[in-house]
Amino acid sequence: xxxxxxxxxxxxxxxxxxxxxxxxxxxxxxxxxxxxxxxxxxxxxxxxxxxxxxxxxxxxxxxxxxxxxxxxxxxxxxxxxxxxxxxxxxxxxxxxxxxxxxxxxxxxxxxxxxxxxxxxxxxxxxxxxxxxxxxxxxxxxxxxxxxxxxxxxxx
Amino acid sequence: xxxxxxxxxxxxxxxxxxxxxxxxxxxxxxxxxxxxxxxxxxxxxxxxxxxxxxxxxxxxxxxxxxxxxxxxxxxxxxxxxxx
Numbered sequence: 001x002x003x004x005x006x007x008x009x010x011x012x013x014x015x016x017x018x019x020x021x022x023x024x025x026x027x028x029x030x031x032x033x034x035x036x037x038x039x040x041x042x043x044x045x046x047x048x049x050x051x052x053x054x055x056x057x058x059x060x061x062x063x064x065x066x067x068x069x070x071x072x073x074x075x076x077x078x079x080x081x082x083x084x085x086x087x088x089x090x091x092x093x094x095x096x097x098x099x100x101x102x103x104x105x106x107x108x109x110x111x112x113x114x115x116x117x118x119x120x121x122x123x124x125x126x127x128x129x130x131x132x133x134x135x136x137x138x139x140x141x142x143x144x145x146x147x148x149x150x151x152x153x154x155x
Numbered sequence: 156x157x158x159x160x161x162x163x164x165x166x167x168x169x170x171x172x173x174x175x176x177x178x179x180x181x182x183x184x185x186x187x188x189x190x191x192x193x194x195x196x197x198x199x200x201x202x203x204x205x206x207x208x209x210x211x212x213x214x215x216x217x218x219x220x221x222x223x224x225x226x227x228x229x230x231x232x233x234x235x236x237x238x
Binding site for chain 2: 059063085121125
């Protein structure tokens with residue numbers, strides 16, 4: 001059976017416990033569920049952040065995440081995968097992104113979740129704009145995020 | 156073909172999308188960036204550092220040397236900062 005794959009790009013918040021339950025409910029073949037949630041920080045580089053606004057490329061965001069999800073499912077024996085990425089205005093403490101991986105054993109679930117997050121950061125078409133007392137500014141891409149994604153292409 | 160702009164590329168160009176008909180000498184993504192940069196002040200500002208601009212053709216990432224022949228939609232944007 002093909003593992004269930006859920007990808008959602010949405011403005012609304014999500015419930016982490018509910019998403020985990022949906023993935024593992026009624027299954028006895030899953031031995032490990034890993035969830036990663038990315039949350040909006042209230043401080044960045046010494047400045048208080050009022051909010052982040054995420055812009056995205058509708059259509060491509062879903063397509064690119066699906067390509068990476070299928071790559072993860074080909075690479076690790078996953079029994080379920082859920083990826084949710086929000087867009088719009090998000091305040092400190094609120095959820096931005098969720099990756100939930102399910103597998104028989106923990107290693108595949110951990111590795112696949114990390115792989116997916118590394119690629120969501122560098123190849124999913126989303127852009128963050130930060131609001132602070134200084135005004136608003138586009139968040140700059142970080143070199144260490146590119147390096148984190150690149151390590152998955154080494155053999 | 157339809158061209159879309161996102162984040163600060165969109166702000167600098169001053170629009171989120173448009174339809175363009177570049178001359179046949181414009182064959183690659185790199186060529187198109189150069190051609191767009193010549194369309195006005197906002198475009199020149201958006202594309203002033205071509206190496207930082209990312210591009211996608213029909214919803215898939217492409218390199219600057221990719222051909223634009225047959226493309227329906229080409230998007231230009233800064234490095235991504237999602238996740």
